[in-house]
Amino acid sequence: MNQTWKSLLEDRNRFFWVLQAAGWSGYALVHYIGSLMHEMRDIYVLILLLGAYAGFLITVPLRYLYRRIWDATPWLLIVVVLAASYVSAALWAVIDNATYWEIYKFGFRPDSPWFYFKNTIAKFYIMLSWSGLYFGIKYYQMLQEEKQKALLATSMAHQAQLKMLRYQLNPHFLFNTLNAISTLILVKENELANRMMSKLSLFLRFSLDNEPIKKIPLEREIEALMLYLDIEKVRFDERLKVSLDIDDEVKQALVPSLMLQPLIENSIKYAIAKMEDGGEIIVKAQRFSEDLLISVADNGPGSKKPIKDMMKQGGVGLVNTRERLQALYGKNYSFTLAENKPQGLRVEIRIPFEQVES
Known part of the structure; x- marks a missing residue:
């Protein structure tokens, strides 16, 4: 009718x-x-x-x-x-x-x-x-x-903005990964270079298959995140440790595709890479009332700059993630950077809890 x-x-x-x-x-x-x-x-x-x-x-x-x-x-x-x-x-x-x-x-x-x-x-x-x-x-x-x-x-225009924000991250990530593969080849670590290239191929396939204007289940986002971390583990080996604490209730919650990758990349660049013995990244996700709460924390050396300056000058990852969230959710979200206890930094994200339709 x-x-x-x-x-x-x-x-x-x-x-x-x-x-x-x-x-x-x-x-x-x-x-x-x-x-x-x-x-x-x-x-x-x-x-x-x-x-x-x-x-x-x-x-x-x-x-x-x-x-x-x-x-x-x-x-x-x-x-x-x-x-x-x-x-x-x-x-x-x-x-x-x-x-x-x-x-x-x-x-x-x-x-x-x-x-x-x-x-x-x-x-x-x-x-x-x-x-x-x-x-x-x-x-x-x-x-x-x-x-x-x-x-x-x-x-x-909104879709074009979201695509631009998401795809701005790819050249940065590709440069770092290809540079690492090139280094492995130079030192004749061909097996490691091949593994890294294979993981990169899978990660890029995931990136191409998921439009930046669409949302995906958190479970799939974590799978993509683990592909990225597998690439980084080739570089850092035992120096990079990752802990996941994802409630079963939120595994099917919808999130922007590849939202966590730039945050993890930021932690690796400014925390793990600067620690001789490496460090740990902890990803948590839980539901609170009608919201989905996600945090990405590291135990790195932290920053000597004030937190508010870090939010403004924290590189492409933090800025683009915040702008993507704003474009998708308007005012109905929060994105904060705080000190982690006992050390390190922690990014906290709050977005509306949206369930995958059965």
């Missing part, structure tokens, strides 16, 4: 004829109900129907006239509408009077010409109302069309 109504609204030509038929049928019905208060012959129903049918036919040319002058100046529009409404009303009054005299046998011929003028004026208001409704509905349809175009343009 909703789909039928939507298709009707989108087809302007069909919508006009439906409104035209409904409007003049309503006109005849209202006059018939009014006639019940007086004693009228049965033939009066035919008079009402003929009057409504005459109005239906006379207003059809008005539609094509108004379409031709649609882009005219306001003053010209007003003059044409007034003139066309009056001429149509006069024609309708003549037809109406003829049906009364010839069919209903009204039995009265008015001596004063003002009788016809008054009848024309009464019908002029009806024609003017029809014209006003036509222009009002037409303008409303145009406004709705412009609104749809604006929403489409906004949506396309």
